[in-house]
Amino acid sequence: MAEKMLMLALSPTMEEGTIVSWSKQEGDKIENGDVVCEVETDKATMDYEAMQAGILLKILVPEGESAAVEQPIAVVGEEGEDISGLLKEIESQSAGQNEGQSAGQSRSASKSSAGASQAGGTDESGAGTSADAGGAAAQGAGSSEAAGGKTEGSEASEATGKGVAGAAQGGASEAGQSGVEGGRIKASPLARNLAKNAGIELSALQGQGSGPGGRVVKKDIEAAKAGGGAVAQAGPQATAKAAQYGAQKAPAPGSGLGTQPPVTSTGIEEQHIKIGRKRAIIAQRLSESKFSAPHYYLTTSLRTDPLTKARERINQQSVKAGGAKLSLNAFMMKLTAEAIKRHPIVNAAWKEQEIYIPGSIDIGLAVALEDGLITPVVRNCGGKGIRQIDAEVQELVAKARSGKLQPEEYSGASFSISNLGTYGVEQFTAIINPPASAIMAVGSVTREPVELENGSISFDNKMKLTLSCDHRVIDGAVGAAFLRDLKAMFENPMQALL
Amino acid sequence: MAFDYDLLIIGAGPGGYVGAIRAAQLGMKVGIIEKDKAGGVCLNIGCIPSKSLVHQAEDFHSIGNLERMGVKVDLAGFDYGNVHAESRKAADQLSKGVGFLLKKNKVEYIQGTGIITGEHEVTVDGDKKISANNILIATGSRPRELKGFEFDGTTIMSSDDILMRTDLPKSMLVLGAGAIGCEFTHIMNRFGVEVTLVEMLDHILPTEDEESAKVLARSFKKRKITMYTSAKASPPRKENGKVILDVETKKGNKTLEAETLLVTVGRAANTEHIGLENVSISTENGFIQIGDYYQTSVDSIYAVGDVVSVTPQLAHVASKEAELVVEHLAGEKVEPRLDPTTIPTGVYTEPEVAGFGYTEEQAREQGYEAASNSFPIRGAGKSVAIEKTEGMVKIIYSTKTQEILGARIVGTQATDLIHELMLARSSELITTDISKMIHAHPTLSEALMEAARATEGWVIHA
Numbered sequence: 001m002a003e004k005m006l007m008l009a010l011s012p013t014m015e016e017g018t019i020v021s022w023s024k025q026e027g028d029k030i031e032n033g034d035v036v037c038e039v040e041t042d043k044a045t046m047d048y049e050a051m052q053a054g055i056l057l058k059i060l061v062p063e064g065e066s067a068a069v070e071q072p073i074a075v076v077g078e079e080g081e082d083i084s085g086l087l088k089e090i091e092s093q094s095a096g097q098n099e100g101q102s103a104g105q106s107r108s109a110s111k112s113s114a115g116a117s118q119a120g121g122t123d124e125s126g127a128g129t130s131a132d133a134g135g136a137a138a139q140g141a142g143s144s145e146a147a148g149g150k151t152e153g154s155e156a157s158e159a160t161g162k163g164v165a166g167a168a169q170g171g172a173s174e175a176g177q178s179g180v181e182g183g184r185i186k187a188s189p190l191a192r193n194l195a196k197n198a199g200i201e202l203s204a205l206q207g208q209g210s211g212p213g214g215r216v217v218k219k220d221i222e223a224a225k226a227g228g229g230a231v232a233q234a235g236p237q238a239t240a241k242a243a244q245y246g247a248q249k250a251p252a253p254g255s256g257l258g259t260q261p262p263v264t265s266t267g268i269e270e271q272h273i274k275i276g277r278k279r280a281i282i283a284q285r286l287s288e289s290k291f292s293a294p295h296y297y298l299t300t301s302l303r304t305d306p307l308t309k310a311r312e313r314i315n316q317q318s319v320k321a322g323g324a325k326l327s328l329n330a331f332m333m334k335l336t337a338e339a340i341k342r343h344p345i346v347n348a349a350w351k352e353q354e355i356y357i358p359g360s361i362d363i364g365l366a367v368a369l370e371d372g373l374i375t376p377v378v379r380n381c382g383g384k385g386i387r388q389i390d391a392e393v394q395e396l397v398a399k400a401r402s403g404k405l406q407p408e409e410y411s412g413a414s415f416s417i418s419n420l421g422t423y424g425v426e427q428f429t430a431i432i433n434p435p436a437s438a439i440m441a442v443g444s445v446t447r448e449p450v451e452l453e454n455g456s457i458s459f460d461n462k463m464k465l466t467l468s469c470d471h472r473v474i475d476g477a478v479g480a481a482f483l484r485d486l487k488a489m490f491e492n493p494m495q496a497l498l
Numbered sequence: 499m500a501f502d503y504d505l506l507i508i509g510a511g512p513g514g515y516v517g518a519i520r521a522a523q524l525g526m527k528v529g530i531i532e533k534d535k536a537g538g539v540c541l542n543i544g545c546i547p548s549k550s551l552v553h554q555a556e557d558f559h560s561i562g563n564l565e566r567m568g569v570k571v572d573l574a575g576f577d578y579g580n581v582h583a584e585s586r587k588a589a590d591q592l593s594k595g596v597g598f599l600l601k602k603n604k605v606e607y608i609q610g611t612g613i614i615t616g617e618h619e620v621t622v623d624g625d626k627k628i629s630a631n632n633i634l635i636a637t638g639s640r641p642r643e644l645k646g647f648e649f650d651g652t653t654i655m656s657s658d659d660i661l662m663r664t665d666l667p668k669s670m671l672v673l674g675a676g677a678i679g680c681e682f683t684h685i686m687n688r689f690g691v692e693v694t695l696v697e698m699l700d701h702i703l704p705t706e707d708e709e710s711a712k713v714l715a716r717s718f719k720k721r722k723i724t725m726y727t728s729a730k731a732s733p734p735r736k737e738n739g740k741v742i743l744d745v746e747t748k749k750g751n752k753t754l755e756a757e758t759l760l761v762t763v764g765r766a767a768n769t770e771h772i773g774l775e776n777v778s779i780s781t782e783n784g785f786i787q788i789g790d791y792y793q794t795s796v797d798s799i800y801a802v803g804d805v806v807s808v809t810p811q812l813a814h815v816a817s818k819e820a821e822l823v824v825e826h827l828a829g830e831k832v833e834p835r836l837d838p839t840t841i842p843t844g845v846y847t848e849p850e851v852a853g854f855g856y857t858e859e860q861a862r863e864q865g866y867e868a869a870s871n872s873f874p875i876r877g878a879g880k881s882v883a884i885e886k887t888e889g890m891v892k893i894i895y896s897t898k899t900q901e902i903l904g905a906r907i908v909g910t911q912a913t914d915l916i917h918e919l920m921l922a923r924s925s926e927l928i929t930t931d932i933s934k935m936i937h938a939h940p941t942l943s944e945a946l947m948e949a950a951r952a953t954e955g956w957v958i959h960a
Contacts, residue, residue, distance in 0.1 A: 188926030193899040217926055218901075449829045451525045456631075457504060459829070 002077030002086050007067040014041040018066040028056045052076045187216035194221040286431045293470040297429045298479050302487045304445050304461045310493050330390035337361045337381035338496040339486040346482045347414045349435035350472045364413030367400050374400050377413040427464040437473040441466040503529040506630035508612045511538020512813040513636035513803030515596050517820030522603040524828040531612035537593040540813040543658045550585035552846050555688035579664040614773035617798050632798050639765035639804035646733025647761050653741045655760045669756035675702035677845045679762035684847040687723050694724040707857045713908040717888050767805040790834035791826045809836050844913035849889040852916040855904025858894050870894040871952035875909040877959040880940035886910035891949035900928035929953045
């Protein structure tokens, strides 16, 4: 019995995929688990493994063309089987689907149809910077929305009829690329209405909402409106932050109630950014890591005073002696290396056939650059002192900033550290940087109340460390023991010498 | 310097006891001083026993329904003393419950009268000095006494007096038609007392939305309750065991006579005799002035609830304010001061009156393009089945954004029903979210859905 082979969601955010190449041809025999084709998703190019066995009877989506998730890409069956009936069915379905998809996914597709029709071909703007209220709606694609969103959707489909299906799909894939996780922007219905009236793009506020769970609420839109005003005045030299908040444009016809004064500047420029080599590598490596390594996360909170005070003392002496101040990162790298010595498996790499523990603790430190992220690696942190680690970090970071870092200087870390504490981030989870099996995310130092033994309250400087581990290599208890020991060293650096 | 407590709270009412429990949960060492009973006015001589009376008044009233079914009820044995006893049971049970909760959370309960004697010190019963890092004043309020209307407990009564009364008067005058006055008017009328309600302002429930007040006034009128609004009363005279009240109304002067007079003209803050002068905390009209996080003019001392002037005197306000203070002290990020438009009000008459947020006029004054739409409770089929058809649901909203700016519900169970609209507002849902949500049938909540539809011009059942 012939069966359809459907496009699968190969990543959580994938809405459609492009067939890069077919590794099986019509007439080839397919076993369960065989790679039949390579599919390029929004994040990476991945192998498509068959979940059916039989003969590949018909390829429906040729190389270079794309298919939405759940759309048939091939037919598999027995040799010589008559599949004309099935093909007819698929044809009529796909005709219906193109229409049905926008209607069926009324929560998403019909909304994005508004964006496409108003922006005039949003599907071309790959960078996700569609600049009007309709575009904002398109960014909401895929969200399971409350009734407020539905109304918008029905209005839109009334206005644009059925001819929007293609554009709707463009809108949906765009949402995937714009970094809106799962296409959903958390915003209250009121915030949506306010944003629409004010011509503010909700996606610009994504993740910055002050409501429960980061939901964008009225307050955020009002702040954004205030920010937008500033942009209009400041012109092209607007600050990055204001630009972020200030996506404004005249309300699309019929989208508001026509009472808003027309705003001419969008505050943000539509752009198509060519993907550089570095960005491509980041995209590929990190998505591969996130999709193939089963991540789990462990967070601990620790007192920072013992370490920072020790560092202050050392630095005072160092400066007196005419030396340089040692960075906190260097201290952290050293303590981490010492903790790894006690739990070498944290240093290991998954090699499919084996687990490999390198004989050197090579720690990468994530550094943000203008055009991406790079992780210079200090080799053999276990065998070096803090001063030497610090000197190497300084040198590598300087090289990284001037773009002179050599591949061997930023690859092959056996462990990584990412520190966003300076941005005021209290806690976050990082994606493991292969071939390492773990990465540690360092948060900001915050003052927190603690109960003393006598029951009174005092305040301590605290910091959160979040360890991301590849469960294929590091079991939960091992990661936890590593973190426990690392915490003990932070809180009592002498521990590292034991 | 080590203090006896992290936090010492004066007054174990809904402000004090909630604050104490929350503080204990957040790891503070807490003491709470109470001169009377745990639970304060609310549990002991306020919200709770009065709700017991309201409930029993409805039971008594439903005797009429029993007779319709052919049941003969002999009223000869009716004793209001039993009604009173039942209301005390509810109060005592809950007061004990609060005592238990405090104990369970390891809050130290200190029986006595506390007076602030230092920025970190309270003296209990004149000799026992207790120190604390922070002090929270939650001493509440008492019935306000008017000059010439001094309470004597029987002929001129406060709400405290009527709650403690074990018999019914034949007739009663009520001066002041706010929530408390209207509730006792309702209760006494249900038990067959002849009630006359006198209000100085131009409608009953003067602080409520006028349309809501009118619905209740209509209901009262049907029940033969006499009401005088825009009426000014002179101090009463007591003659032959009667109380006589001269009232000046727009339609001329009236002389009203009844067995007793209940004076419900607001509540005075308990800010005297608590030692404010010892630390020079300033008051205005008897209320303590506070900053954004309810701190007084002394850094270590905070005040919440009825003693604070900026928010209405309601139990749930006191509780919330106490939570905010305690969380603020614990270093949590809290919103400064309660936003008055987020506070629900409830009047426990039949029909009940509930509301929150702006009236349409207030919303306009705030610069909103506001409108309001009402839907009659009668339009919800269930109200007809349960014979409680009085009332309406009114939603005040922005015509521009569909934001819910306020709401009023008059009707049976209005004080419970209001929360759907409040949750919608606080979660920033818009009227469409309510109009499109399936509401079970038959329920009174359907009237809320229809009122939301009314704002969009498409009600089904009207």
